[in-house]
Amino acid sequence: DGGITQSPKYLFRKEGQNVTLSCEQNLNHDAMYWYRQDPGQGLRLIYYSQIVNDFQKGDIAEGYSVSREKKESFPLTVTSAQKNPTAFYLCASSTLGAYNEQFFGPGTRLTVL
Amino acid sequence: AQSVTQPDIHITVSEGASLELRCNYSYGATPYLFWYVQSPGQGLQLLLKYFSGDTLVQGIKGFEAEFKRSQSSFNLRKPSVHWSDAAEYFCAVSGGGADGLTFGKGTHLIIQP
Numbered sequence: 514d515g516g517i518t519q520s521p522k523y524l525f526r527k528e529g530q531n532v533t534l535s536c537e538q539n540l541n542h543d544a545m546y547w548y549r550q551d552p553g554q555g556l557r558l559i560y561y562s563q564i565v566n567d568f569q570k571g572d573i574a575e576g577y578s579v580s581r582e583k584k585e586s587f588p589l590t591v592t593s594a595q596k597n598p599t600a601f602y603l604c605a606s607s608t609l610g611a612y613n614e615q616f617f618g619p620g621t622r623l624t625v626l
Numbered sequence: 627a628q629s630v631t632q633p634d635i636h637i638t639v640s641e642g643a644s645l646e647l648r649c650n651y652s653y654g655a656t657p658y659l660f661w662y663v664q665s666p667g668q669g670l671q672l673l674l675k676y677f678s679g680d681t682l683v684q685g686i687k688g689f690e691a692e693f694k695r696s697q698s699s700f701n702l703r704k705p706s707v708h709w710s711d712a713a714e715y716f717c718a719v720s721g722g723g724a725d726g727l728t729f730g731k732g733t734h735l736i737i738q739p
Contacts, residue, residue, distance in 0.1 A: 563725075615672075
């Protein structure tokens, strides 16, 4: 089955530690995205990538980093510089066509202890 | 900058009653509009989308939405809700490129028996 996988589903981190969230897709999509979701805030774009080895900052990129070494993978690192990292993180992918319909993974809930 | 407003944070509807969720957008050109649904702790599922043409679009699970350019609205409707429709609903807008969606803050739908 084609789709997007995110791991782990739940992640706990101590303050001051970096942590990496995994996102893999087998939809052969060129574009991939990371969103952050907080209660009552909707989804906010962190980073996106339209091609391997290239990515752009979204609205809330500070304290996060990404890489895109393979078309199917787009890991997100939450660094210690992110002041309030506890949130639900969603990965998505889409084609590069004009219609930008995005398909979402199941999400990773990150809790900082 | 584009934006999306969902005026209702919570809506309660009796099972079998009709539903309308409001969405207003701000975008300088022709928008691409989406409605997504999210069950607790899950990713987002696309309900329907509007790109051009007929302003009344049909989606999955019996949902439909009407694009009204004069009112900058894209309201979601369902003639008769089921208990399984209880979820969070998000409206989103795109300019048609692969640079991410702008989401509203969501409407939480509660179904009364």
